[in-house]
Amino acid sequence: MDLLTDKNIPFGPKEASEVEEGPQALSNILNLFHQYGDIYKIYSERRNNYTYVISDPEMVKHVLITNNRNYEKGVGIDRVKILLGNGIMVSEGDYWKRQRRMIQPAFHKRVIAKLTDDIAQANETMLSNWLTGNKEINLTAELSSVTLRIVLQALFSVDFQQLEKREGVNPFALLTEVHERNLVFAMKFRALAKTIQEIINLRRKERRVEEDFLSMIMEAKNDEGQGMSDREIIDEMMTLIVAGHETTASALTWAWYLLHKHPEVYARAKQEALQVRNVHLRFHHLEQLPYIRQVIEETMRLYPPGWLLTRRAMQDDVIGGYHVPPKTDIFISPYVIHRHPRYWEQPDLFNPERFDASYRRERHRFEYFPFSGGPRQCIGDFFALVEMQLHLALILRTTDMEILVDEPISMEAQINLRPDKPLFARLINPRN
Numbered sequence: 001m002d003l004l005t006d007k008n009i010p011f012g013p014k015e016a017s018e019v020e021e022g023p024q025a026l027s028n029i030l031n032l033f034h035q036y037g038d039i040y041k042i043y044s045e046r047r048n049n050y051t052y053v054i055s056d057p058e059m060v061k062h063v064l065i066t067n068n069r070n071y072e073k074g075v076g077i078d079r080v081k082i083l084l085g086n087g088i089m090v091s092e093g094d095y096w097k098r099q100r101r102m103i104q105p106a107f108h109k110r111v112i113a114k115l116t117d118d119i120a121q122a123n124e125t126m127l128s129n130w131l132t133g134n135k136e137i138n139l140t141a142e143l144s145s146v147t148l149r150i151v152l153q154a155l156f157s158v159d160f161q162q163l164e165k166r167e168g169v170n171p172f173a174l175l176t177e178v179h180e181r182n183l184v185f186a187m188k189f190r191a192l193a194k195t196i197q198e199i200i201n202l203r204r205k206e207r208r209v210e211e212d213f214l215s216m217i218m219e220a221k222n223d224e225g226q227g228m229s230d231r232e233i234i235d236e237m238m239t240l241i242v243a244g245h246e247t248t249a250s251a252l253t254w255a256w257y258l259l260h261k262h263p264e265v266y267a268r269a270k271q272e273a274l275q276v277r278n279v280h281l282r283f284h285h286l287e288q289l290p291y292i293r294q295v296i297e298e299t300m301r302l303y304p305p306g307w308l309l310t311r312r313a314m315q316d317d318v319i320g321g322y323h324v325p326p327k328t329d330i331f332i333s334p335y336v337i338h339r340h341p342r343y344w345e346q347p348d349l350f351n352p353e354r355f356d357a358s359y360r361r362e363r364h365r366f367e368y369f370p371f372s373g374g375p376r377q378c379i380g381d382f383f384a385l386v387e388m389q390l391h392l393a394l395i396l397r398t399t400d401m402e403i404l405v406d407e408p409i410s411m412e413a414q415i416n417l418r419p420d421k422p423l424f425a426r427l428i429n430p431r432n
């Protein structure tokens with residue numbers, strides 16, 4: 001029986017289709033959008049239920065903000081849970097709210113501003129390795145590794161450095177070395193919980209408080225004056241490690257690819273970076289790099305790492321005049337909306353000017369939302385923007401990079417949207 005037949009329900013294909021997984025996921029979602037428009041319904045055999053795919057900013061606002069209490073995280077979240085336990089990416093309700101409130105202060109602008117030196121240093125170390133030879137650089141791997149180091153430094157500061165010194169390797173490196181995100185990976189990753197527990201134990205024993213995220217979270221108290229349990233702290237740390245580096249690495253990989261494809265943009269971004277050539281880059285210099293910021297924003301318009309947001313209705317609802325029965329899955333694709341022809345002129349064209357203050361028209365909040373929106377908006381958005389802007393400025397002002405790509409590059413739309421093969425690069429002016 002079709003539970004939806006007596007109500008106003010969206011159109012959609014008669015045959016079942018899977019749009020959240022597999023190599024065809026993104027093209028399926030796009031094709032169906034072109035066929036059915038801003039809202040359509042699909043039936044999933046695997047899940048034995050209906051999904052509404054919405055691509056209208058007002059409908060998105062309804063789900064993510066106006067009636068967000070009716071929507072929990074949806075398809076795919078079980079797999080993320082295996083990896084991240086009950087961290088804020090996956091938790092719900094009052095528990096999520098309590099955890100988010102305790103973690104939020106760690107992401108205050110003041111705290112992020114202080115990370116500038118660490119971010120610059122991680123990039124400079126990477127650069128000096130690149131500069132010591134005319135080697136081919138696996139850019140995808142390098143970006144993954146540098147963003148991982150940055151987040152680990154932000155979380156564990158001195159303990160991360162000591163751990164690496166002691167073990168001779170970065171114990172979290174499997175995150176960048178293993179590409180698949182399957183159960184085997186999840187098991188290995190969860191084993192790192194022990195490492196985090198050891199750091200927590202050591203800090204407690206030494207009564208040591210550092211200026212980093214771990215200490216902020218260990219010290220945080222909820223409204224009743226209670227702190228987090230060790231298990232909770234570990235889950236939140238795991239969450240920040242994963243959420244904090246894969247997305248940023250994907251966005252930067254796409255940025256380099258687009259800069260390579262658009263030499264005029266590359267030249268302008270480089271010129272801007274050269275204006276801060278002789279200074280020790282600090283937080284306040286970012287204001288002087290507006291074009292680089294636009295490059296990043298436009299990159300995430302075309303290639304939003306979080307290309308698919310999933311929610312599940314808990315109670316009946318109405319979206320855009322259509323009835324939403326409980327348990328309906330809702331898919332929202334920033335990728336589709338970021339290229340929606342109603343909102344974007346020449347939507348497939350890479351044009352950072354779109355984000356220039358003088359060019360910018362009034363936008364609906366959900367025409368552009370690479371970091372999602374509403375209460376579940378990315379907690380690390382500002383961190384990521386600062387990190388990416390610094391990275392591009394530091395590299396562009398120091399060297400010229402030639403990207404060696406085997407065209408065509410396609411998109412691999414898994415949890416993250418990333419290029420389907422590694423990007424390689426070579427410096428044009430290495431030191432020797």
Ligand code: HEM
Nearest residue numbers: 088089243244247248251305306371372376378379380384
């Ligand atoms: C370019 C970089 C990034 C992008 C594109 C991105 C994107 C997103 C998106 C789209 C969501 C919402 C998912 C949803 O609504 O279902 C999200 C949530 C989240 N992000 Fe990010 N993110 C980035 C960087 C970061 C960084 C650097 C951190 C932390 C260091 C971080 C931590 C988180 C966390 C913890 C959540 C869950 C928040 C909650 O549900 O309360 N992200 N991110």
